[in-house]
Amino acid sequence: MTDQLTADPTAERDGAASTAPTSWWRDAVIYQVYPRSFADSDGDGIGDLPGLRSRLPYLRELGVDAVWLSPFYASPQADAGYDVADYRTVDPMFGTLADARALLGDAHDLGLRVIVDLVPNHSSDQHEWFRRAIAEGPGSALRARYHFRPGRGAGGELPPNDWPSIFGGPAWTRTTDPDGTPGDWYLHLFAPQQPDFNWDHPAVADEFRTILRFWLDLGVDGFRIDVAHGLVKAEGLPDLGARTEWHLLDVGVSPCFDRDGVHDIYRSWRRILDEYPGERIAVAEAWAPTLDRVADYVRPDELHQAFNFSYLGTAWDVATQRRVIDESLRAMRRVGAPATWTLSNHDVVRHTTRLLQTDEGDVAGRRPVEVDPVAGLRRARAATLLLLALPGSAYLYQGEELGLPEVVDLPPEVRQDPAFHRATGQDGYRDGCRVPIPWAGEKAPYGFGPEGGASWLPQPASWARLSVAAQQGDPASTLELYRAALALRRAEPALGAADNLRWCEAPAGLLVFERGGSVRCTVNMTDAPIRIARPGQALLTSGPVDLSGPEVEIPADTTVWWVPGSPDGAS
Structure with a gap:
């Protein structure tokens, strides 16, 4: 492998020749921080903003361009902060608004941009609007800002329609009127504590425009839009009919997801973002039936990026x-947007575990199973170099640079995913990818918080060898592989946003492509080595490769980056 490269994260990248704009976000590497599991400053077992602030230099050294923060707003935490009670306040468990300002200032000083989660599909049931709507009873004007409906049946005892919740059970909960009698039902596509907003009501649109401006004025560089495909529901809220359940990763065509009306909302948001300097962006978490439908969210007058969930769930062959790579590039090319690529996030099984699973649902990240950790890490490292060689923007999830596996043996009593104890809907196994990450030391909490403290989810004993401190400076470690790959990605002009991928002929089992005619990526996707003529000088390998001869044997589940030139110069 090559010597480690260093690069200034604040420096401008040399873009490959292209007619596309060279905006920062078109080839950015964006690192997701799940705040409660990143760094705990006060010893309460929960990560917080001061903890994250103290670790920002680590992210700069890693080589990412931006940080995306999962929700840290005031919340009862029924769904890990995705049930927001106040969109303009930091929850005390994470710090204060002053901590948020300080975090933004430090990140910008380090050349890091900051993207924050925005949750517009639903609020907490403790949001002031919803609390008043319940307290005031039928006839409250605030009920029109949500979806309240009378029930079906002689006494209104049945839900208004047959929609299921993503988290299991019906998507409706019946209220109790102020006089104690059963009342209307309200819609919640997720947990009962997360009532859906009615985006047909102008007050909802007005409120979120002011929320956008609040955080933009504070200095955030953009937003990740949670459930971006869910805001608008079909008129009349019609029954689904034969389909009685769905999964977050497979919602398909439905009356409450990916409705055309969402696009008017995002056009209005884009106008607000464009008012601010520094290219503020918005990223859609948009689950849609096709990549072309996903691309509609990133037309030139709408959002900037959309997560490529089709790629996340792609089998390893x-x-x-x-x-999927071809379809992704084609769909985004049609609207002039960059493709995005990711392997893990806070909702799916970590790819170190997932990529070795063979069941289609497991590949998509639903239910974890135990796998060989050595083989899983080898494949994950290969997949990472593949991903970072693709045109567009890459998203990394905290801890993947350490090679963390999914924690599959959490006891039921510690799990906090609200879907875990439900019989249907999303499986409820998201806690395994949310276990706090290890920083240093031989025993838990491994530097996540003060020595002797705890963590909100238990960390495995095996994680001592996976900590940042244990991997720092070890050229064979996953951490140093990520650092080297991100530095090379920045230094090589061909590895930018330009849509310049060309497939190469290759033996069966090898995926081979070139970027800009100057960088070649070779991936062995089989479980046996494959011998090839050496194509040039090796830039980086995901695992050990013998580079001593004119022919090279690429081991199983291994990726190599090459550049033209004499093999004698390879290291």
Whole structure:
């Protein structure tokens, strides 16, 4: 492998020749921080903003361009902060608004941009609007800002329609009127503590425009839009009919997801973002039936990026990978947007575990199973170099740079995913990817918080060898692989946003492509080595490769980056 490269994260990148704009976000590497699991400053077992602030230099050294923060707003935490009670306040468990300002200032001083989660599909049931709507009873004007409906049946005892909750059970909960009698029902596509907003009501649109401006004025560089596909529901809230359940990763065509009306909302948001300097952006968490439908969210007058969930769930084989990569690039090319690529996030099984699973649902990140950790890490490292060689923007999830596996043996009593104890809907196994990450030391909490403290989810004993301190400076470690790959990605002009991927002929089992004619990526997706003529000088390998001869044997589940030139110069 090559010597480690260093690069200034604040420096401008050399863009490959392209007619596309060279905006920062088109090829940015964005690192997701799940705040409660990143760094705990006060010893309460929960990560917080001061803890994250203290670790920002680590992220700069890693080589990412921006940090995306999962919700830290005031919340009862029924769904880990995705049930927001006050969109303009930091929850005390994470710090204060002053901590948020300080975090933004420090990040910008380090050349890091900050993107924050925005949750517009639903609020907490403790949001002032909803609390008043319940307290005031039928006829309250605030009820029109949510979806309140009378029930069906002789006494209104049945839900208004047959929609299921993503988290299991019906998507409706019946209220109790102020006089104690059963009342209307309200819609919640997720947990009962997360009532859906009615985006047909002008007050909802007005409120979120002011929320956008509040955080933009504070200095955030953009927003990740939670459930971006869910805001608008079909008129009349019609029944689903034959389909009685769905999953977050497979919502398909439905009356409450990916309705055309969402696009008017995002056009209005884009106008607000464009008023601010520094190219503030918005990223859609948009689950849609096709990549072309996803691309509609990033037309030139709408949002900037959309997560590529089709790629996240792609099986580890050449034909499938090539097809999804081609489809992704084609769909985004149609609207002039960059493709995005990711392998893990806070809602799916970590790819160190997931990529070795073979069941289709497991590949998509639903239910974890135990896998060989050595083989899982080898494949994950190969997948990472593949992802970072693709055109567009990459999203990393905290801890993947340490090679963290999914924690599959959490006891039921510690799990906090609200879907875990439900019989249907999303499986409820998201806690395993949210276990706090290890920083240093031989025993928990491994520097996540003060020595002798705890963490809100228990960390495995095996994680001592995966900590930042244990991997720092070890050229064979996953951490140093990520640092080297991100530095090379910045230094090599061909590895930018330009849509310059060309497939190369290759033996069966190898995925091979070139970027800009100057960087070649070779991936062995089989469980056996494959011998090839050496194509040039090796830039970086995901695992050990013998580079001593004119032919090279690429081991199983291994990726190599090459550049033209004499092999004698390779290290």
